[in-house]
Amino acid sequence: MSEPIAVRATPELHFRYAAGRYGSLFLRGLGEGRILASRCARCPRTLVPPRVACTHCFGKMEEIVEVPPRGTLLAFTLVAFPFLDPFTGVQRPIPYCYGMVQFEGTDNTFQYFLSEKDPSKLRVGQRVEAVFNEVRKGELGDLLHFRALE
């Protein structure tokens, strides 16, 4: 026998991931072209995406605030290798750039696509702004990418 016996299968499991109340609010905000954050007045912390638990005191984040769709790029990468996207089961289109962006007035970073495809044109500390799709549906894809302001 040329190759030892093996059993092959490509199971496909379907999920309905609940966005939760805070996430639902965030996605609705994106649909309106707005970036919403949750705020803990005690700590104080303002975080995107909004969520129920503060990252400092782990208590309830009571307040939802809108933050400007601009921020600072704190890290980035150009993804250049092929791999299967678990959502589609086929190869994710490459190359693409994404980065960690700290929105103005927030304390954490948000991970999302960058419009720039050449990492040599990006730098840590760069100012960026969120670009929204014209047609929006209240989903993450309403946010197209971040583009450099300088």
Next chain:
Amino acid sequence: MNVAIIGCGQTNHRSRRLDVSAPELIDEAVQLALSDARIGPDGIDAIVVGNMEHFEGIHLSDLWAVEGTGGVGKPQIKVATGGTTGSSLAQAAYYLVASGFYRTVMAVGWERLSDSEGETTTGIVTAFDPIYERPTLAGAVSGLAILACQYQAKFKTRAEDAALVVVQARENAARNPHAHLTKPVTVADVVKSPLLSSPIRYLDMCPTSDGACAVVFTSDPGDRKSAWARGVASRHNHTYLGDVAEGSADFKHTLKLAAAEAYRLAGMSNPRKEIDVVEMYEPCTWAALDWAEALGLCGPGEAAGLWASGATRLDGDIPVNPSGGVLCTNPIGATGLVRVAEAAMQVRGIAGARQVDGVETAMATGFGGSFWNEVMILGAKP
């Protein structure tokens, strides 16, 4: 209660082990560990097992695995925490013995990354938030590339500096029959290898391996060669990757905290001098630099110099990964346990061609999840 490691077994880790089923692969490591510990299957009171279900597509993987672990009729507890799975198994086995619940516990970790036909990244992508993070993330590779980007920006480190880590790792792996990648590489090879996720290139990154590891922990080692657990610590991290570097402004925060706690438990005031060898969980070259600094092996921004000086070599004054480390061998669910096993072998003086002279104290680390870290310090005495 004091806890000692008395037996370690690991497979010869390879890119694919098509000749054995998962339980049979596990059995290889289990038999070696039992034989090293000089005990029979009846000498094991409980088993802790772990692997990551989506990498093999097997839910409740502990339940089929009993055919290999020897868990039928015994307590068997599954601990699975991502990259830290192996180190978490070691910690769980430690606490189960230290509590007095069981006298002798075997930790068994395994992964068959070839079962997902090279698509390990696909499984790792699913570790992160399905709505916010999965669309952008490219597995551990891009997650670590974000760390590397920040490290590079902060210290102006060159790709050539980071490459030294894997050059040395491969040299060490050539002395380790269990290592997966043993072919020597040069700095030029590394910086010319294909770009995965900037600044990480193919040779900067750990491989995907098939392999298993088993380690026997006991409170009653008798006259067996033992490595005693002297400092066990773990520090966890946030849910979202975008929060991980918040406040501390770096990705090594939890490793610093875990190491400090482990040093405190082991009663160490100068770990750089008191630790004889480090088995570090370094999934990529850049992380090794960042984390050597977190462990206090050198100051901020000095790690490249540490490697360049030869201090981290087998004959240096702070050898790092005589086994070749994760950069040469990475069966994920076993990887952290291999670090513990290698550290224990160093303390027990049975590491063969990769043995460092006169090891009294060894440290093993584990990395996983959303940048959380675990540390175990082993010593020749309790």
Next chain:
Amino acid sequence: MKPVSILGVAQTKHCARRDDANYMELAFEVIQDLFRKTGWSHDRVDTIISASSDFWDGRTISEIAIQDPAGAPGKSASKVSMDGAFALIYAAARIASGAFKTCLVVAHGKASEGEPRAIANAGFDPLFQRPIGIDDHTALGLQARRFLEKRGMLGSVLAEAAAQSAAAAAKNPNAHRRAAKHVLAADPLHEDEIAPDSDGACALLLGEGGPVELAGFGCATDAHQLGERDLGDPGVLPRASLEAHRMAGVREVDVAEIHDASSAQTLLWREGLGLPERVALNPSGGAMGAQPGFATGLVRVAEVCERLARGEGRTGLAHGMTGFVGQAHCVWILRRRS
């Protein structure tokens, strides 16, 4: 074992679908409820052990979702990828080792987000059992038939046991309200004789000096292939039970809560645990009243703890299970401190 006691318990209401809460929010809800009941807060928690399933959550390293609500950042935490009753062993060990004083234990499950039968199928070995198309319900059917035939019982005993569980669940405000029909689901089991797929979470706080202590536990794993076991027997359950009773130095308990995935298991596990008729079994309705994934066994512990704390008996037994038709069992004996 060194004295480890339960300082407090909390559970969510269990139901078919919690669209309003993602995993983080579900964990937040139950942990905050636990703190409200006990007067504790995150800064007094030393370590965290969670229980959840990567396949159920559709997420590798499923515990990442609950790091923040559990207050894990900066602390030592770990995850047992089994039912919460097993996770409790690790949590108790962390305290009994002397390394930690208090441990937050949290388990969650949301059947509504995934496909429970397809996920269960992926839990059988991929060479012999999975290709046949078996799942948790059909495995329960194989077990129920063998159980009935081995004892020469009629199927009506399954319906009677299910009716008793349903009556108990009707009095439990946290139980999963469902309209299961008496139609065949996995012969000889009817839909109402199989435990529901629920969303829910459970949390408890371990430490020293609480009203109820963990007196003993036992745990054992059986062979994986269904055909290696006699499904009409309780398998390794008596072994786990004996060990728990021995460690606790307890011969008989006053109340018991078990994970019964079918009404056949209600009868079979009762037999395997050697519980006499006088012992109240599953006053909450048991898993037949709500089965929130890996939280199911921890809910049993919480239910027993609450009853003992209220003075309804002095000793109790809680049972958790992982795997199909009882491949792995965990038995806890709890005792009210006098």
Next chain:
Amino acid sequence: MNPEQVEPVAVEGRIRIPYRWPAGRAAGTFLSLLAAEGRLVGLRCPTCRRVAVPPTARCNSCRAACEEQVPVGPGGSVTTWTLSRRTSPPQILALVRLDGADTALLHRLIGLKPEDVRSGMRVEAVFEKDRRGSILDLAGFRPAPAEPPSASAGKPAGGAR
């Protein structure tokens, strides 16, 4: 903006990954003989003499390595059965103890109606013509007229302990 008042949404997702599970030595022996020769074997434990089908490389009772091949079947008896309604038409799933084996094999019963199935009934293996090294090279088990060869047939496995 109050999160308590928002209409919650769920996001559709899936996990789709290709897998290849090697059968290894014990299962590989079983599956290759099934594929190549249409015969069924178990592995016998050298210590406790138990014959396991499906075979395991190591005995679940005494941990001895199992290598001795023992022919089993093609006849056997049903120890228990159920109906899986996930498929249309429903399939009869059963545990079948093959003659010569001490454990039972999970498979499908074919060629009969659910109302005709009885625990303890005699069945025989039906092989696919085109076999590829899978447990599905066995199409299933169909009713067999023959009487049980020994009094022990029809009893389920005694468990692993």
